Amino acid sequence: MISTTIFPGRYVQGSDAIGQLTTEIARLGNFAFAIVDKGVMALVRDTVKTDDKAKIAVEAFNGECSDEEIERIGKRVAAEGANVIAGIGGGKALDTAKAVAHAAGLPVVIVPTLASTDAPCSALSVIYTAEGAFKRYLVLPKNPDVVLVDTTLVVGAPVRLFVAGMGDALSTWFEAEDCKQTGSANMTGRVGSMTAYGLARMCFDTLLADGAAAKAAASQKIVTPEFERIVEANTLLSGLGFESGGLSGAHAIHNGLTALEGTHGYWHGEKVAIGTQSLLMLTKRPREIVNAVYGFCEAIGLPMTLADIGIGDATDEQLLEVAKLACDPADTMGNVPGSVTPKDVVAAIRAADAEGRARKAKQLAA
Numbered sequence: 001m002i003s004t005t006i007f008p009g010r011y012v013q014g015s016d017a018i019g020q021l022t023t024e025i026a027r028l029g030n031f032a033f034a035i036v037d038k039g040v041m042a043l044v045r046d047t048v049k050t051d052d053k054a055k056i057a058v059e060a061f062n063g064e065c066s067d068e069e070i071e072r073i074g075k076r077v078a079a080e081g082a083n084v085i086a087g088i089g090g091g092k093a094l095d096t097a098k099a100v101a102h103a104a105g106l107p108v109v110i111v112p113t114l115a116s117t118d119a120p121c122s123a124l125s126v127i128y129t130a131e132g133a134f135k136r137y138l139v140l141p142k143n144p145d146v147v148l149v150d151t152t153l154v155v156g157a158p159v160r161l162f163v164a165g166m167g168d169a170l171s172t173w174f175e176a177e178d179c180k181q182t183g184s185a186n187m188t189g190r191v192g193s194m195t196a197y198g199l200a201r202m203c204f205d206t207l208l209a210d211g212a213a214a215k216a217a218a219s220q221k222i223v224t225p226e227f228e229r230i231v232e233a234n235t236l237l238s239g240l241g242f243e244s245g246g247l248s249g250a251h252a253i254h255n256g257l258t259a260l261e262g263t264h265g266y267w268h269g270e271k272v273a274i275g276t277q278s279l280l281m282l283t284k285r286p287r288e289i290v291n292a293v294y295g296f297c298e299a300i301g302l303p304m305t306l307a308d309i310g311i312g313d314a315t316d317e318q319l320l321e322v323a324k325l326a327c328d329p330a331d332t333m334g335n336v337p338g339s340v341t342p343k344d345v346v347a348a349i350r351a352a353d354a355e356g357r358a359r360k361a362k363q364l365a366a
């Protein structure tokens with residue numbers, strides 16, 4: 001059995017870490033073309049600029065990671081003669097930077113300004129149409145050369161996005177554990193290593209230990225050691241854990257849930273939290289694990305019921321549609337132990353929702 005585990009080349013994190021950007025660029029080249037989200041342009045203008053270590057040209061991202069935008073920026077990069085690509089901002093700007101770097105055969109430095117998903121470290125870009133509809137996954141031959149996370153920037157982002165990042169990270173261990181148990185492939189097509197499963201477990205343990213304190217810190221816009229640890233769990237541990245540990249039912253159910261219109265106003269990690277709770281029911285995880293997960297979601301304000309993600313009135317037919325999509329052979333439900341039917345998935349989603357509603361009722365009564 002050959003296992004495979006993949007990593008970003010370098011991970012840099014801390015308060016005001018963006019001040020290290022040109023130092024990191026200079027390890028890879030001398031001229032970076034930086035694709036910057038419009039929303040953070042004003043925040044980074046004073047730090048993302050040419051100095052004696054490296055030259056930087058800044059370009060505003062147009063908002064969609066589309067083939068058109070990748071081509072547009074690729075032409076600008078060639079015209080400027082840059083030899084490093086940087087992406088600064090949210091997931092789409094980062095995915096665009098990864099795709100541009102891949103097309104140009106250049107190294108890439110990724111600077112996430114949110115800790116809302118585990119995508120920054122991955123060797124993957126999600127390509128959309130110019131209108132914003134999902135088009136395809138672009139699997140890249142390598143992970144970013146550098147991922148640089150400035151926690152001062154991240155703490156300035158909305159708390160709800162930080163909490164959603166914990167929802168995404170919450171799935172990591174359970175999906176990796178399923179893949180470990182069933183010998184299923186990770187994102188490389190081979191099984192994961194002991195290291196990947198170990199990091200996925202560390203992700204879960206870190207969430208339970210520091211999640212509530214980190215949320216409190218984020219609410220007050222203060223970078224504390226707990227906040228730092230959760231940013232690392234959401235970004236690096238969850239990133240390594242999902243990519244090299246593998247995915248199973250939580251993301252498959254998330255993907256199914258996106259078919260229901262009502263969920264469209266909710267973030268990826270918020271829907272993944274519901275997917276995770278449903279996976280616990282589907283796989284009959286021990287009661288103490290179920291309690292730990294729901295207790296965590298309750299403490300930090302992650303969704304626990306279908307109503308929390310906009311589909312409190314979902315019919316059995318609608319949930320069956322979700323479940324059928326989740327069980328699509330092209331998705332990752334097949335990595336769950338045992339054989340799973342769409343009916344099993346509907347029952348698990350209903351059981352997870354009932355558990356969440358019971359907890360909320362208890363909360364109200366107390």
Ligand SMILES: [Zn+2]
Binds near residue numbers: 168251
């Ligand atoms: Zn995810």
